Amino acid sequence: MIAILMYMKDEDKNKFMPFYDSMPIKIRDFLIRKRKPFLKRDEKIGDWDITYITLPLSYGDKKSDYKRWHDIIENSLDILDKQGITGAVLPEDDIFFSPVPVFRGRVVNALLTFETSKKAIEKKNISLAKAEFTVVDGDDELTLTALKSLSENVNHLSILTDRESFFDDIKEEAESERGLIITTFASPKNQILKDSDVLVNCSNDMENQDYYYKRNSIYIDLAKNTAKSLRIARKREDMLIIDGIGLNTDKGFFKSKLYEALLYDNNKVFRKYFDEYKNFYDAYDILKENNTSLSSLYFIDKFIL
Numbered sequence: 001m002i003a004i005l006m007y008m009k010d011e012d013k014n015k016f017m018p019f020y021d022s023m024p025i026k027i028r029d030f031l032i033r034k035r036k037p038f039l040k041r042d043e044k045i046g047d048w049d050i051t052y053i054t055l056p057l058s059y060g061d062k063k064s065d066y067k068r069w070h071d072i073i074e075n076s077l078d079i080l081d082k083q084g085i086t087g088a089v090l091p092e093d094d095i096f097f098s099p100v101p102v103f104r105g106r107v108v109n110a111l112l113t114f115e116t117s118k119k120a121i122e123k124k125n126i127s128l129a130k131a132e133f134t135v136v137d138g139d140d141e142l143t144l145t146a147l148k149s150l151s152e153n154v155n156h157l158s159i160l161t162d163r164e165s166f167f168d169d170i171k172e173e174a175e176s177e178r179g180l181i182i183t184t185f186a187s188p189k190n191q192i193l194k195d196s197d198v199l200v201n202c203s204n205d206m207e208n209q210d211y212y213y214k215r216n217s218i219y220i221d222l223a224k225n226t227a228k229s230l231r232i233a234r235k236r237e238d239m240l241i242i243d244g245i246g247l248n249t250d251k252g253f254f255k256s257k258l259y260e261a262l263l264y265d266n267n268k269v270f271r272k273y274f275d276e277y278k279n280f281y282d283a284y285d286i287l288k289e290n291n292t293s294l295s296s297l298y299f300i301d302k303f304i305l
Helices: 008-017 025-035 066-082 105-111 113-124 141-149 166-180 224-234 256-266 268-276 280-289
Strands: 001-006 039-045 048-056 087-091 133-136 157-160 182-185 199-200 220-223 240-242 244-249 252-255 293-299
Touching: 001 256, 001 280, 008 039, 008 220, 025 066, 025 157, 048 066, 048 087, 048 256, 087 133, 087 256, 105 182, 105 256, 113 199, 113 220, 113 240, 113 293, 133 141, 141 157, 141 166, 141 280, 166 182, 199 280, 220 224, 240 252, 240 293, 244 256, 252 256, 256 268, 268 280
Parallel strands: 001 048, 001 087, 133 157, 133 199, 157 182, 199 220, 220 240
Antiparallel strands: 039 048, 244 252, 244 293
16 A cells, blocks of 8 residues: 655644644654654545555645654654555655655656656747757666657757766667667767757766756756756756656546556556566556556646646
8 A cells, every 4th residue: 555645734733632833842743753643544546545644744844844854754654664555655755765665756757758858848849850858877777767768759869978888789779770879978068968958867966067058948857856956946947847747547647756656556567667677668558558648747846837
C-alpha cells in the first residue's frame, strides 16, 4: 500500500491534541509523537490501495524549521514501515534515507521526457524539427532513460558529459537506426549549450551555467536538483523551468510522483524498471496500457502549463 503524506488543515489540529495552538511546540510535538503521530485514512482507486496520512505539520513548516519538519516525516516513515507501507509520497519533495521508498516522480518524468519537451516547445513557439536538445549527464540510468525518450523523436541532440567515450555505443546506435548524430561535449562554455532550446538536467552538480543558457529556452529538471532550479528561476525569468508533470490515465488524474508510486506498488514490470532501469520499452508500454497522456507541467508542485 502507498501512503500519501499531507499537511494538516486548521480543523485537523485538535484531532491531534486539544488546545493545539496554545501548547508549547516542544511539549506538543513530544506528546503527539508518543500518542498520535499522524492521522490515517484508507481509500481505494479502482484496485489500487492508498492510505492518506495527515501530519502534524502545516505548509511553511519546512521553510521555518527544516529539522523539525524532517524529523516528523522521518518518524512517520519509520512507523509506516512497521505497518507494512511499501512506498510514500511527500507533501514537498526532499530526500529521505528511509526503509520506506519515497517516490519523487523522477522515473516517470524521464520516461516521458519527449512528451514533456514537446508540450513546453509548443508553449514557447519553438519548431520541434529545428529544436536543439541537450541532456546534462548525471552519471546514472536517469540520463539513459531521457536519451532513449528523446533519441527516437528529435533531430538535434547533444550530451554535456565528462565521460564522452561512454556514449559511443548509444551514438552509433542512434546514427545507424535513425541517422541521428548525437554530439557529446565536456565544457559548459561550448556553443552547443548556448544554442540549446531544451536542456534536460539529470545531474546534481551545482555548477553555475545559468548565464550560458539560451534566451527563452526550456529547462527540464529530471534530477530534481531543486536548489539549482530555483537559482536559475531567480536569475532567468525568460526561461520555462519544469520538474514535474501531471498525467491523465484510465484511473484518473495523477501527478507523476504519485503515479510512479502506484505503478511501483502494483506492476511488476514497472517495478523492475524502477529498480534496474532495463527494458525501456516494457516500462513505456505500461504507461500506454494505462492510457497515460501528459496533461500539465509543474515547477515545485506549482502548475505552470
